[in-house]
Amino acid sequence: MKKVLATILIFSITFVLFIPNNIVSAAKPHTVNTKIHTYKGQKYVQITGGNQQVKDKINKVLKIYAVKASQENVELKKQQNYFYRQTTSETKFNNNQRLSVVFKDYYYKGGVHGYEEATTYNFDLKTGSQLFLNNVAKTNQQSVNLFDGIESGLRVKKEVFDDKIRNFPLSKKSSFYYYNDGIVIIFDPYQVGPYVAGFIEVKVPYTRIQSNNTLPFLDLTKDSVKYLKQGKLPGFKEISFGKTIKQVSDALNSKVRESYYESGGLFWIFEGWNYASFNFSEESGRLAYVYLSARAFPMKGFDDIEKILGKGTRFESTEYEGEFVLTYQFDNVYLEFTSESPKESVNAIKISKR
Template sequence: MKRILRVLCLVLINFLLISVASMEASAEVKTAVHTYKEQPYIQINGGDAAVTEKINQILKDHAISVAKANKAWKNYDAEYYTRNVKTLYNNNKVVSVGYVDGLKYNYENKGTYFSVIYNFDLTTGQRIMLRDIVDSKDKEMNLEYAISRNLQLKYSKGIKIYEKSVYDIRLTDSTPFYFYENGIVIRFYPSEIAEYSVGFIDIKIPYSDLNEKGTHKLISYLDYLRNHVTDYIDSKIDYFEGYRISSMYSLANGEVWEQVEPRFIMLPSYSLSSKVRIYKDGARYYLWVEDMADVVEVRRVHPE
């Protein structure tokens, strides 16, 4: 009788071990690259079947949208396509899939590239947005400070970061990011915060930086210029109604400056004879007009 019980116990233990191994195997999520009308996309397998189906449909829909857009852009002698797609992170709990899409006119040597990153909770199939991770004002301030610190380091190493971008951190819920083992990675497009030749810039932000107690307030770029930059020109402008790209600003000293930064900030009403200061920071020039809380990048058009 005892022998029979021992055999039954061994059978039960083996059954349990096999069941656990089977559950673990089914919970493991793998990814593979597929194509739809020459556009690559990621599909996952493993895990909960309903969750997998939900995620896969979203990932395939991206390729379908790109293919449709490419067909439309061909009428304008251009190509819209997915340059590459990668699984950026997968720990069987969350997965990050990154698409790099491009728009290129056939008569140009370079295209415009941007990244769409999908982060999913593999338990529910829900997309994870930046607001789900940066879910408080303190974390938002910590994130901006950490990005600024990282950009300052890159700038000091000679990477062609725009000076203003070091302090003017603009994040939205659609800002692309992906996970890594100890935090998140924020991605910036080519020419978004640095010269086009630099390409994409990925900045690692550890959870420890996000969750740090005692927040760091990032100063504005205007405050930085006022406190640290001594190379500037003071003048006045007869008529001013706000910042707008391609606007020409004629100063009282005879100089004319063109706004090259895509910023649009209009005053409630125009101002007359406002004070103006042109700061030179690195190789770039920035215009500040009295009563404005920001500066814009400009270039001098007269005298050349």
């Protein structure tokens, strides 16, 4: 028995000694560390450790940011010697799988005070690829959950403007960083609160983003066209054009909260449905128009919509300055998406049947 055990022990030691180095190293995760560097007065993060190609890829991106900041600072001083741009940087998250770096820029171009902006870089430390909000909220449902989570976070912050609690900027390029249980959204001064409030941050846990939301949303997919042609609203079960106000109320399991006039028509808002308003024809009393806020279809721009529905018609609004429109017609059903820029997220949607 002792001879058998001795033989097994010798074999085990020999096997370990002759394991290829690449297998041994693969079993141990590479440790990535970060350090602050300075380029002509502008701070930026650089990483050490990990895969060499990944390290070089990330470090190049981060240094370029500081170089561009320095160049802009020089140009500002050419305009007035007291104008400037100052960049700081810090590592917000690093778990050897994902890395979050936040740059904060202070610009001064005269006046009582300057203004500040945050720019975030999130990386996959296995590939060096940048990660954006659509890598966190990957489905329409998760995007809506993220929107709702941000709204809930803003609602409890006293410094947030009332009209920004449900109307805040959100796109896949919005600033955020990771923490162990989710992400943190960063809003610049003035975006959702006064300058004195500084940067306003909202935590949204993964559990919130990945939850099953019960409130409907505009769930546009490549199959949506056939539903729209039937007068149905994708994602809104049992709601379709031609329904009476009572039928819509029953479908929403809600009663009318308030009404308002817009564009010559009366629109109704139901309790618990702040992001949607419904217009019923004065002649027939049946559903004719639906207005939806960004909450119903968040983080989507014109390009995203055209990938789903195909090429639409784009133009700049003649009614509202600085508003851009993307429209579709599917038989007698019309979709109209509006945004402040063709490159920014949609801020309102109108669906009508004529």
